[in-house]
Amino acid sequence: MRRIARRLPDQGRSTTLGRVTGIGAPMRPLSLVLTLSCLLPASMAWAERIDLPTPVSRVVLYPQGASVSRSASFTAAPGQHQLVIPDMPPGTDPASLRIEAKGVTLGSVELQSSRALPDHAPDAPAITEAKTALRRAEDALRAFDRSQTALATRAEALRQRAQITRDLLQGDSRLPTGEIAGTVEQMGALIENLLTQADEQEYQIAMNEPDRPPLTEAIDRARAELDALREEGAGAEALVLTVQTASESQAEITITGFTDQAGWQPDYDLRLDRAADTLTMQRGVSVWQSSGQDWRDVTLTLSTARPQSQSAPTEVQPWMPRVGRPEEELARARGAQADMAMESAYAPAPVVEAMPVSAGEMSRLGVTVIYDYAAPVTIRDGADSLRLTLDEKPLTPEIFAEAAPRFDTSAFLMAETVNSTGEPILPGPVTLYADGALVGRSGIELVADGDKLRFGFGPIDGLRAEIRLPEETEGDSGIIRRSSTLTESATLIVENLTGEDWPLRVVDRVPVSRQEELQIDWSADPEPSETDPDGRRGVVYWENPITAGELREITLTTELSWPEGNDLLR
Template identity: 30%
Template sequence: MKQALGFALLILSVGVGAAYADEIEAPSRIESVTVFPVGAEVTRVARVAVNKGEHTIVFRDLPAGAVEGSIRVEGNATGRLEIGSVDTRRLFVPRADAQASASERRRLENEIERLRDQRASYEAEAQSAETQKELIGNLAQLPTRPAPAAGNAAEENWQAVLALITSASADAQRVLQSAQIKIRDTDRRIEDIEKQLREIAPERTERTEARVFVVAHAPLDADITVRYQVAHASWTPLYDVRLATGSKTVAPTLDLTRRAAISQRSGEAWDNIELVLSTTRPTAGASAPELETMIVDFEPEMPPPPPLATTRRFSGERQAAPQAGGIVGQYEAQDMVAAAPAPEPVIVEERAAEVVQAPFHALFAVPGRTSIPDTGEMKRVQLGSDTLEPALTIRTVPKVDAKAYLYAKLTVPKGAPLLPGAAALFRDGTFVGSGHLPLLSPDEEHEMGFGIDDLVRVRHAVSEQKRGETGLISTSRTDSRHYLLSVKSMHERPISLAVFDQVPVSAHQDIKVELTGRTAPSRQDVDDKRGVLVWEGTLEPDQEQTVEFGYRVSWPSAKSVIYR
């Protein structure tokens, strides 16, 4: 029967001095990876046969980016196996395909050399054609030269000479053009091969070696598990939020699909692995920050500025030599008042803020096996989906935009919380924009906008606006404004309505603001924003609701006011 051995080992900075019988190479493979929002934990497995005695199991396939101090070794064996220590170091190891890479590198280098020789030959052809064109150009100047003396030479057949010049010039131009085309094509081929040469990986690569000292009490087989963390990996939550607005007989629904975008540059490819996504942040710290004593005291009095030194300069006076320990020359003591040095200024320090995330933990196991390359490219996986029953609301701000916007209020289902992430919003199958989901716990409510609702008509009008003065003895100025807002629904089902507007807020006790109008707001100072009002209700199909409101501002007539 197998005897399970679980070991949790601290990484030692120095090796154990005990002797060992031999070294056992342990090629391992990545079995699973747990990715955190920042970083990841990789699990490698290897099966080794161990004889009785002391041995060192060597793992040379850990990446160079394995976080020092995070390597842990555990496993199961068919007999009693004890682990004494685990030592790690960085080293360069030959690549498994180093011989093939070297052969390919030599082939590409030879091809580049051959192409450069060809290019030199084509350049010689082009130079020869250029020389021929120069000679032909010289021949073309013969008819312009003075004719020889009479009787000294036969008359030249210039027509034949010109035909020869034309033919030879065309041939030279064709040779030159052909050579230039060959040079251009050769340069492109050389550039392509040099690019391939740069892409060939080096013959050696940096890795982390783990040496595990073990003692076996009998020949046995062991399944060794090595866990370590890497820094250059992360995952980000993504969401698809699809709203179906429904109809007169069909209630609206909201499909919430959770996704994750994973990327990594850990130095090794994750091929055919079990992938788990965790919300834990190992790099965020495990303990809360501690506070130091904060003292309030009177501000120290600043020392008076040093008096200006007064000097009397007499004609013919010279600077005296500096005194012991002095820096600058001085005049005679009776002619100068020494100034005390100003205290060294103290730089004001600003205490940095620290952010502590609320403690929660969730794991998402991706079904099946997946592969993530070591290129930084995003790998998207689906984590799950939920169908919710949203509450639809019409929200409008007629003062700014006379349009109605459709909102859906969702309740987070039980289970894992929703992490902050980008959301793609769809309404009745049409993409309407992008949004963002904050951190939401189960059973928490959240509203999301789904764009303009064309089935709702909104109007905004100024029904009255006037300024004047009141009072006999102490006059004051007034500014009165009244508005009429109307909202009409053409939906087939009743829908909630929220109309937002505002009144000015006084910044001085002499400025008075009075809310007027027939329609009282449902709430004031919405979301702790002073002056923001909201009228809430329910719109029935084909129903139109109106809001009549306004405000009256008064202030002393001797002053003026501004709205900002």
């Protein structure tokens, strides 16, 4: 494995790991140089140049960035060879390249930039294929035009023969009187037959003419494809490798680099089927890249690793608290701020660098998850995100209706489940379907294996919710409460007009005190099924099925009291 660790200079120069002899190097006698060159074997005296296009073959895509591998095989004769790889993307960072050689010994490595490639360098396979496609399209058009021309020539020849026959008939006055009628009939039939054949040829030309525009369009598409590929490779750089082999062998070169102009993000479809009591998660990904080259038919691996993110914990600095008078500390802080403001008034304006924009944020996982995409993938440079389908995961849901009468006027269709996929569910957008109908878009955070999932699938219009506050008593009125007590009695109402029974959860809240002076008492009729679910203090649940046509009422009374002279802020 060879690692290039030096960045290229600009202005058409190249970076190499070879030794350079410049001005001031000791001169060796010419005779010694000639003697050494004569002693070298023929295979070592001259390095064979091998032009070796290496298209991208494998990509490991991260949430931000990608590891891009390209490889090629060749047959190497004994001796030293110079491999020219002309299709490296523009802006290649030599420090990020890793080169692996099999069957040969790798020597110096040089990346050429801002200079023309050798004239005899072969075209990249994609360009060769595009040229072949253009040639086929042009040949098809030429064959069509030749066929049409042949038909037109045939029609013209038939009409000329008919005209010659007519001229001969008009100019021949030596026919006996008794033969004129028969001759005219015979010649007329011949002329009619010739003109009929000419009409058929012209009719065939007219019938074939609609087939010509698709042929010209195919040429335009092939030419546009070739132009796009040439434009893509216009700024390409060349990698020049020196390799050595002792005997003829089959060799392989693999080059791996990294680009931060690529990424992927999960995308989910959640399909709830109430009749089957199932919840299906269809997983896909959106991928994108702007590396400077198209990736055609590559083997794609999706990784949750984040090579560019924080790789070590934050170093904890010492904490050295101090005590003092708050007034003195405040005055000292104001004086320091004034000094800094005066210094900044005379200092040059700082240059603020733009922060890179990420295609999508993903939470870091303790264990990297790898997805190998089954089929070859083509991802165009700079194109819109490409969505790929991964798989489906069945989940076992608990389906019910949930109403929050204090805030909503209807109940909502809900599904709760557990991540039983055997792997984390990564953050991403979610499209929600209920019984085959699209009901909305949402998002999902990182969900570990075995953790809970909860999704809402839209309102249930026939399941109405309402809150009534028939009584609220206090001392003085106003935004800031100045009385010592506050009592509120609320009635939560849910009415089922859907014509079917529903598992129902009614959700509300009661106040929670964080001060000893503030005393809170509350009561409910009926009693709630659960309080403080999942650690959410003050939240209460009532869970009971509601039948079709049923009207359910829940009374919730709260009383707050505090010492005189204090205010209630809420």
